[in-house]
Every structure is written in C-alpha cells, then in structure tokens.
Amino acid sequence: MxxxxxxxxxxxxxxxxxxxxxxxxxxxxxxxxxxAAGLNIKKPTLTKALQRLAKARRICNVRRGFYVIVxxxxxxAGILPPDxxxxxxMRHLATPYYVGLLTAASLHGAANQQPQExxxxxxxxxxxxxxxxxRIRFFRNLQATMMPTVRIKTFTGTIPVSTPASTAxxxxxxxxxxxxxxxxxxxxxxxxxxxxLPALMASARAETEIAQIQRFGWLLDRAGFSKLADPLAxxxxxxxxxxxxxxxxxGFRGHKKDARWQVIVNAKPEKEP
Numbered sequence: 425m426x427x428x429x430x431x432x433x434x435x436x437x438x439x440x441x442x443x444x445x446x447x448x449x450x451x452x453x454x455x456x457x458x459x460a461a462g463l464n465i466k467k468p469t470l471t472k473a474l475q476r477l478a479k480a481r482r483i484c485n486v487r488r489g490f491y492v493i494v495x496x497x498x499x500x501a502g503i504l505p506p507d508x509x510x511x512x513x514m515r516h517l518a519t520p521y522y523v524g525l526l527t528a529a530s531l532h533g534a535a536n537q538q539p540q541e542x543x544x545x546x547x548x549x550x551x552x553x554x555x556x557x558x559r560i561r562f563f564r565n566l567q568a569t570m571m572p573t574v575r576i577k578t579f580t581g582t583i584p585v586s587t588p589a590s591t592a593x594x595x596x597x598x599x600x601x602x603x604x605x606x607x608x609x610x611x612x613x614x615x616x617x618x619x620x621l622p623a624l625m626a627s628a629r630a631e632t633e634i635a636q637i638q639r640f641g642w643l644l645d646r647a648g649f650s651k652l653a654d655p656l657a658x659x660x661x662x663x664x665x666x667x668x669x670x671x672x673x674x675g676f677r678g679h680k681k682d683a684r685w686q687v688i689v690n691a692k693p694e695k696e697p
Contacts, residue, residue, distance in 0.1 A: 438463055440473035444482060448493050453504055453580060454512040457489045486553060490516045503558045506542035507578040510560075514544075521546045522573045522584040525563065526602055526611065528591040531576055534614035545571075545586065545594060563598055570630045572623065588618040589627035596639040605643075605671050609693040612640070613647040621655060628656060635668040642670060642685045646693065657684055 438446075443463060447455055460470060474491065477483045481499045483491045492509050494502060507523070514521045523531065526539035541559035544550075547569055550562040565571070571590045575582040586594060592615050595608045602608065628637050637660055644653040669676050671691040679690040 440465070440470070440477060441482070444477065444493055448495065451580065453493045453495075454509040454516075455491055455493070456516050457491070484555065484558075486513060486555065486558070487517070501557045503555065505579075506558070506560055507583055508580045510542070510544065511581060511583050514546075517550070519546050519548065519550060520569050522568065522571065522586050523576075524586040524591060524594050525598060526595075528586045529588075529595070529611050529615060531585050532588050532591065532615065532618055534588065534611060534618060563594070563601070565594065565597065567630065567632050570632075572626050572630060587623055587627060588615045589624045590630070591615060592619070592640055592643075593627055593631055593636050596636045596643070597633065599639075599671070600673055604693075605691045606693040609643050609646060612643045616644060616647055616649040616652060619652065621652065624652065624656060625659065628659060634660070634663060634665050638665055638668050638685045638687050639670060642682055642687045642689075643693075645682075645684070660685070 440460065440463070443460060444455075447453070457470075457474070463470070465473065474483065474485075478485055478491075481494055481502050483493055484503050486492050486503075486509070490513060492504055494504060498504055510521075510523065521544050522528075523543070524545040525543040527541075527543040530538055541561045543561050543563060545563045545565050545568050547564070547566055549564055552562055553560040571594075572587045573584040573590070574587055576585045592608075592612050595602055595611055599605055599608050602611075631637055637656070641653050641656050641660065644650070644656070665686045667676075667681060667686050667688055669688045669690050674690045676688045676690055679688050681688050
C-alpha cells in the first residue's frame, strides 16, 4: 500500500509506533494490516501492538484489517475526516466508488448544512461504517461506474465526487434516505446554478432509470430552472416515458399528473425562500 512499508521491511526491529510515525511523516494517514506484515513482527505481537495503539487513540480500526492514523490534534475525536482516507479505504476494499448525495452537494457548496454522515456511492453492497464520531454510509447504484464525476482536492490528495447533475439524480434515486422530496428540492435549488447544459445531458445519458430523470426535471421546474430543463424535457419526450410518482413511497390516486415530465405529483415539496 505504501512505499514506506516496503522500506521499513528492511529494518529488522522497527516498532509499530515507529512505523505509524513514519507513515505520518510522509503524509500517509492509513494503512492495512498486511502493509505491516514486513516488519518482522510475529502475528500475536503485531495484534497486541495494534490494540495498544488503538487504545491510545493513535490509530482507529475502521474496517477489518484497515487502520487510520490519528494525529495528536484529532486525538479527542479519535478519527480523521473521512475525505482524508476514503480513497485508501476503497482501494483496500477493491471497490470502485464516488462521494455522492448530500456529501457531494456540500463539497459543491450547495448544501444548506453539513451532512451528519459521509455518503459514498458504490456498485455493490457494502456495509456502513459506524464508529464513534464516524459515519460512512454506502448507497448502492448498479451504474455507479458510469456516472460522471470530478476529482476534488482534499488534504491528502483527490477523491472522485459526483458532478452537480449526477448528484441531483442520485438525490432523486435515494430521496427517502436523504429526507424526502422536500429535502431534495432544497438541495437541487442550490445545485441547479452549478449545472450547465452539457453536464446535465451527460448525466441524463448515463442514467439508466428514466424515472429519476423525470423526477429531476420536475424538481428543476419547481426550483425555477425551467429554461435549463427545456432541452432535457425535449430529450425525454423522445423516449416516451411512462408515468411515475414523484414520491414512490406514496400512492397516486387523487393526484394530478405533470404532462411535461409525466410525473404524478403525489407530494408537495416547497422551495425555501
């Protein structure tokens, strides 16, 4: 995982603490247990050393076999911000990913408040990570590897983040898990100003669930961005979409249909003033 790990393997008696300190000096804040296998430390001794460092809050076991190094200034929290180590973690898990939903919206400067969890989109099922002061939520999207992303700089490097348009589509897809249509409308209202037409159409073409495009288009109109949505509506009309409910968790009887998007408006999200 690290060039430092290879170098220290040549030293016969380096301690785990020295190893961790050495990684931090090279601006590395994560490692796998397998990286430490070349330290010439017996497995039981290595296990105890890792346990001692974790008890001292020098490291945090985020996932089995994967550790995050905790600098002194973060010792009270016991963990680093997830964007410092998410790239290393996902490489360790051998899983493609991108940072999405409310976390992506926040990184694009479009969320009204900081999300209480770090939200990551992956193409296969992955267990959430819940620790004290750490919440990483995984959202499964089978087409995750196809969605447009941008690289955003963090303290330790760069991470893939869904584009504003792709973020909005994912918010529609997982609306129930992020607060419902009203919450999605509030974020889309902020994101829309950051979406240009080419990026909008690129995300629509990558999206395989037409229903999400319909909901997104309706929300763009509701947010006051009908002009931006016009080309999307024309593109969508050529595909003869079926009727969909704005809120899939609610019924459709007694609700009107928006003909432009073929959306049954069974919820009443309001744009914030």
